[in-house]
Amino acid sequence: MPFASLLGRLALWAALYVACAYLSFSLDDPVTQVSFVWFPAGVAVAAFFAMPRGAWAALVAALFAADLGLSALTGHPLVPSAWLAGLSLASTLGIAWLSQRYAQGRDDLHAVLGWVAVTFVVSALAAVAGSAGLALIKHEVLWEAVSDLAWIWWAATVTGVLFGVSVLMGFMGFRTVEAPPGPIGRTVGIAAWLLLAAMTWYVFGVHRPSTSEAPLLLGLACIPLALATVATLSGGNRMGSLAVLTMAAIVIYHSNAGRGPFFLRGFLPGEPLLLVQCYLVSVAMLQVFVRVLTRGIRRPRTADAGGRETLYRLDLASGTIVWDAPPDARPGPGTLDEVLRQVHPDDRQGLRERLRAADGTPGLDHPFPFRLATAPDQWTTVVDLNRGAMMGPDGAFIIGSWRLPTPHHGA
Structure with missing residues (x-):
């Protein structure tokens, strides 16, 4: 991902995280500082789902800094705020990673059920650990109240994740x-x-x-x-x-x-x-x-069964592509970079991330329409049918196919 694009996306996610945190802070308990609904948890999980894994570390840093900055502006003590922010981000990172791991090779329904189950379990573990740590840090929180605090924390996180991810992934597209x-x-x-x-x-x-x-x-x-x-x-x-x-x-x-x-x-x-x-x-x-x-x-109407398909094998280490037939009856691009140069600029980043996903990213088994140049300023819609990443003797590779429009003859 280009550096400028990465910074822009990080800034957008951090701004949304701060806005939701500000709303949640207005609903928090004045003593424990634990919100009854923690909407930033849903923003964080959705951000991890949307960003490539190579950018997760930068995303964590951006969200953590945004959380601490808002806590300082609203007068929340630094140490408890840092503890709450760190554990909250750790739990959302765990939810995103475990959900994606579980979703590998499964259909949408099983992926959703796995995400819900992971959210419940990880949030419970984080609530117990977070509440106990908060009782050690803040003397106003009595040990007798830790169980009640953990319940509030768990409910706030689960609500934020299930609600926030559902809404945001609906805006961005669900697999x-x-x-x-x-x-x-x-x-x-x-x-x-x-x-x-x-x-x-x-x-x-x-x-x-x-x-x-x-x-x-x-x-x-x-x-x-x-x-x-x-x-x-x-x-x-x-x-x-x-x-x-x-x-x-x-x-x-x-x-x-x-x-x-x-x-x-x-x-x-x-x-x-x-x-x-x-x-x-x-x-x-x-x-x-x-x-x-x-x-x-x-x-999309372009994803019907009437088009022609051509298979490809993409070596993820070298970027070399081998076709079973030239796509669209033309010499097939020999590398991933050559393919991307022929793809419409608006579709290029999405196809790049899709064809570089060797870690079981959800959605690889679903059709992905994009526009391919057939002549200067002329585009045709092609559908990528990615079969997923596999391991071979020379490393990881992807087997997939392109569904091409059926040519019309005559007038």
Whole structure:
């Protein structure tokens, strides 16, 4: 990855991390400094998923510096802040690495289930270690309260990861390339998004609802979930993520003021916020499973079975490519660099990372459309079908194929 591009992406992730940390700091406990929802955890895991592994160390440094900088600006003590930031980033790094390892060779559903399981386990370990360490550092935290603190830490991290990754990966694309929605789908998606915003504002804007109002409000709270699903199915992953993000912003705004169907009279302190966490995670995860279960309905039209395929073998150490036939009836590029020079600049980085992924990066088994130059300023869409990395006597190599458009004869 070019140095300038790396710096730009690191800056963007750090800025998003700081913005989410600032929001979480406004929801933290004044004594323990542990937030009830730690949204930066989801940002960090999504960043690790999106960045190549060679940039992970720089990403950790950037996020750690951003976290400490914000803690200093908001008046949080340095030592506890450094402990919280370091352990939080270590746990998100572990979640990303273990999830990717588990996802190797598995379908989307198993990859998602593995990611959820890893998130629960790693977050629990980090919560126990972090709470005990915080009790040693801060004398205000009593050892008798460590179990309660660990529970809050675990719930905050799990909520942040499951919600944040679901939304961000929806914006970036979840292990696939989808075709853009048509005019009707886009219109339905926008309408569902607007209705969702209005309904969420109404349901969660009620202050301390009475016992008689609660059943109706809880029933109405299910309507935004259905509308978010409609937005995802009609408008695509980005529209679905926008709907979930809008919904979360409204829910957090009202919940922070003690409003909404979960703030019933008689609830113990902390219980309404726990219900809010479960609600937001349920909404986000529902959209993830909608994307997984409907994957393949909306595919790029270039990825149909009507095109011609040509196999290739790419040596990852030398970059040499051997073709079983010349692609597009022309002399095939002999190296990866020659291939990339013929690829559209907007698609070049994605194909480079895909053809250099020897570590089991998720998504290699899914079609990857890109544009290939056939003449000056003329492009044709080719679909790369990567079979994954293998080990041979001379090192790692990739076996894959390109699906080429079928030439039309006549007029």
